Amino acid sequence: MTKSVMIVGVGGQGSLLASKLLGAVLLNEGYDVKVSEVHGMSQRGGSVETYVRFGDKVYSPIISKGEADYILSFEKLEAARFSEYLKKGGEIIVNTQEIDPMPVITGAAIYPGNILDELIGKGVKVDAIDALELAEKAGSAKAVNIVLLARFAKKFDIPYEKWIAAIEKAVAPKFVEMNKKAFKMGYEL
Amino acid sequence: MKKLMIGNEAVSRGLYEGGIKVVSSYPGTPSTEITEFLAKYDDIKSEWAPNEKVGAEVAFGASLAGVRSACAMKHVGLNVAADPLFTLSYTGVNGGLVICVADDPAMHSSQNEQDSRHYAIAAKVPMLEPSDSEEAYEFSKAAFDISEKFDTPVILRMCTRVAHSQSIVETGERVEIPDKPYVKNGAKFIMVPANAIKRHVVVEERTAKLKEYAETCPFNRVETGGTDIGIITSGTSYQYVKEVFGDKVSVLKIGMPNPLPEKLILDFAAKVKKLYVIEELDPIIETHCRNLGLKPIGKELFSPLGEFSQETIAKAFGKPLKETVKTDTAVPVRPPMMCAGCPHRGLYYTLAKNKVTVIGDIGCYTLGAQPPLCAVDSTLCMGASVSGLHGFLKANDKAANKTVAVIGDSTFMHSGITGLVNIAYNCTNATVIILDNSITGMTGHQQNPTTGYNIKGDPAGKVDLESLCRAIGIRRVRVVDPYDLKACDTAVKEELAAEEPSVIISRRPCVLLKYVKTAPPLKVNKEKCRSCKKCMTLGCPAVSFKEGKAHIDATLCVGCEVCKGLCPFGAIEKEGE
Structure with missing residues (x-):
């Protein structure tokens, strides 16, 4: 049975690293894995979505509407934007940080502040955390991706050490300690 | 070794193991990483070329000299390299030659969604098309053998979802291919009419042989799954078909879309009750089927627009859609935009403020078209800004x-250089602005001939833009710092007024470059802020309006001070002011 995880956020928030780590850990567990990334134009502050799929045999690298077991959202509005992709009974893990998109900045639109409540009201399982605060405590606002990945990792039966090993392998040496700290904070939250 | 690789890394691994020795490319999403990964191998000469035509010709030269070579480009890059491609088909190769081209259905990062398979047909060269990383690796490795066996360049066609999806690849070892001797052979390599007439005959004979090969090529395969439905498919569409149907339908998976097999398709069609062709973009396989007298269901059900997914296939076959949850509240769109501190912003602000018509080009700076700046009037293709401006002024010199x-x-x-030569030569009173951010930005920071570094980051030749423009014949060449709005305004006004062609070089390195030191974030003094929203006209993602006052997001602001220079009330301050 193929499981689907969608990683969404704003271009520049580090979804590529999160999907790389997740892919490496799942491969190590013996799964067939496919990860679909976003490059180029869409990375420049736009909405980005990365798909991670794993199971015995995975064909499609992408996730269609109503298929995601989990949505990992680095930003609140993006969780709402991609909620359509969530499977019935699926779960959204979301960073409560708000990043205004350009139409909100220019005043052409309003940032819908209570959008998570609306999703909860519709029966969606939402796990909302302030990942930015934890990332800053760990040493960098950029570690939001690692904090959220850790929160997500806890829902799986994969030992903590294996995630840490993946971080040590994938991250540049000078950022390893900070990312390990961020992972620990997200995991122990 | 088993490894997760994006399709582009798998291509590079396949080319590497296949014995490649020279690669020359121009970056372009979604093809860029092929060359970047190749550059990691020390036993390959890897280079960024100034454009795709140069890249393809460098690969030609290396092949002529007797080594296996390649070039990589995005789909529109093949338009630029089309000139060498069409005659390379006639000359054939000495060392194997692979042209990697990556299409971008759905235009994730492109100006059109042209289908590169047309090029393979038109140039009469074989094309391979993988559907995941494993195949990307395998096909790339085999492409050199096909190239040398049939004496032809081979096109490897990727698409975004194969190029940028990771899947598992089992890699092997590099084969050491001895260099072939270079032997002068004018009849094969000097394409003057007398020789080319004879080479065209060879091309037609080769096509006949390739058609025969297509019947048994291991990359075209039948997966039997009953006789009710038969689907002919290729590339990423194959994965979606398998996702929806598994082994419940029969599939003819095409890995070599040019030339297409005939007997294999007719045999497959004869064994199934209903025949479908599922392919993204244009009906290439479908048209081939129709030419064979078959009547498959194709584009009437599967759009020529955008990319597919398992949902596309499920929907077309009337399968129930998955249950979804959607918010009732509208979610504002989040288009891509210029980064906080982007050096292009100050220049664009100046152009917008002066109500200048801007003939634009391809790159990060195309984002200047977005609100609130809305500072770009046209974007066509690489280089079209400079030559387009010349035409615009020929039509209306008052502009x-x-x-x-x-x-x-x-x-x-x-x-752009040839367009500027045209301006100097054919004399228009044009003002060309070179947005010099010292890197190829949009594709993810590749070096280019103006940066002074090569693909490996080692010091290299460096084109001096000012000297180049002067040598072309432009006498008015000036440099401005786009963070300095006053200097930008003066430069733009003076050069527009000048009665001769001029070039303004707006120079500041991309703020995302590792060596660029950013300043601490600025803040808004709420007492001084009079809510005039002038700072908001810059369209900086770090500047917003909260509780009636301007607000600067400290996590995004890089302290470029462009907004500070704009505020009439001195309300934007540095830390500690």
Whole structure:
């Protein structure tokens, strides 16, 4: 049975690293894995979505509407934007940080502040955390991706050490300690 | 070794193991990483070329000299390299030659969604098309053998979802291919009419042989799954078909879309009750089927627009859609935009403020078209800003004092120079602005001939833009710092007014470059802020309006001070002011 995880956020928030780590850990567990990334134009502050799929045999690298077991959202509005992709009974893990998109900045639109409540009201399982605060405590606002990945990792039966090993392998040496700290904070939250 | 690789890394691994020795490419999403990964191998000569035509010709030269070579480009890059491609088909190769081209259905990062398979047909060269990383690796490795066996360049066609999806690849070892001797052979390599007439005959004979090969080529395969439904498919569409149907339908998976097999398709069609062709973009396989007298269901059910998914297939076959949850509240769109501190912003602000018509080009700076700046009037293709401006002014010379071209440093190297030569030669009173951010930005920071570094980051030749423009014959060449709004305003006004062609070089390195030191974030003094929203007209993602006052997001602001220079009330301050 193929499981689907969608990683969404704003271009520049580090979804590529999160999907790389997740892919490496799942491969190590013996799964067939496919990860679909976003490059180029869409990375420049736009909405980005990365798909991670794993199971015995995975064909499609992408996730269609109503298929995601989990949505990992680095930003609140993006969780709402991609909620359509969530499977019935699926779960959204979301960073409560708000990043205004350009139409909100220019005043052409309003940032819908209570959008998570609306999703909860519709029966969606939402796990909302302030990942930015934890990332800053760990040493960098950029570690939001690692904090959220850790929160997500806890829902799986994969030992903590294996995630840490993946971080040590994938991250540049000078950022390893900070990312390990961020992972620990997200995991122990 | 088993490894997760994006398709582009798998291509590079396949080419590497296949014995490649020279690669020359121009970056372009979604093809860029093929060459970047190749550059990691020390036993390959890897280079960024100024454009795709140069890259393809470098690969030709290396092949002529007797080694296996390649070039990589995005789909529109093949338009630029089309000239060498069509005659390379006639000359054939000495060392194997692979042209990797990556299509971008759904235009994730492109100006059109042309289908590169047309090129393989038109140039009469074989094309391979993988559907995941494993195949990308395998096909790339085999492409050199096909190239040398049939004496032809081979096109490897990727698409975004194969190029940028990771899947598992089992890699092997590099084969050491001895260099072939270079032997002068004018009849094969000097394409003057007398020789080319004879080579065309060879091309037709080769096509006949390739058609025969297509019947048994291991990359075209039948997966039997009953006789009710038969689906002919290729590339990423194959994965979606398998996702929906598994082994419940029969599939003819095409890995070599040119030339297409005939007997294999007719045999497959004869064994199934209903025949479908599922392919993204244009009906290439479908048209081939129709030419064979078959009547498959194709484009009437599967759109020529955009990319597919398992949902596309499920929907077309009337399968129930998955249950979804959607918010009732509208979610504002989040289009891509210029980064906080982007050096292009100050220049664009100046152009918008002066109500200048801007003939634009391809790169990060195309984002200047977005609100609130809305500072770009056209974007066509690489280099079209400079030559387009010339045409615009030929049609209406009165527009010379309010029209400019903007083009990035890398794009100017790619195909802006010839346009500037045209301006100097055919004399228009044009103002060309080179947005020099010292890198090829949009594709993810590749070096180019103006940066002084090569693909490996080692010091290299460096084109001096000012000297180049002067040598072309432009006498008015000036440099401005786009963070300095006053200097930008003066430069734009003076050069638009000048009665001769001029070039403004707007120079500041991309703020995302590792060596660029950013300043601490600025803040808004709420007492001084009079809510005039002037700072908001810059369209900086770090500047917003909260509780009736301007607000600067400290996590995004890089302290470029462009907004500070704009605020009439001195309300934007540095930390500690």
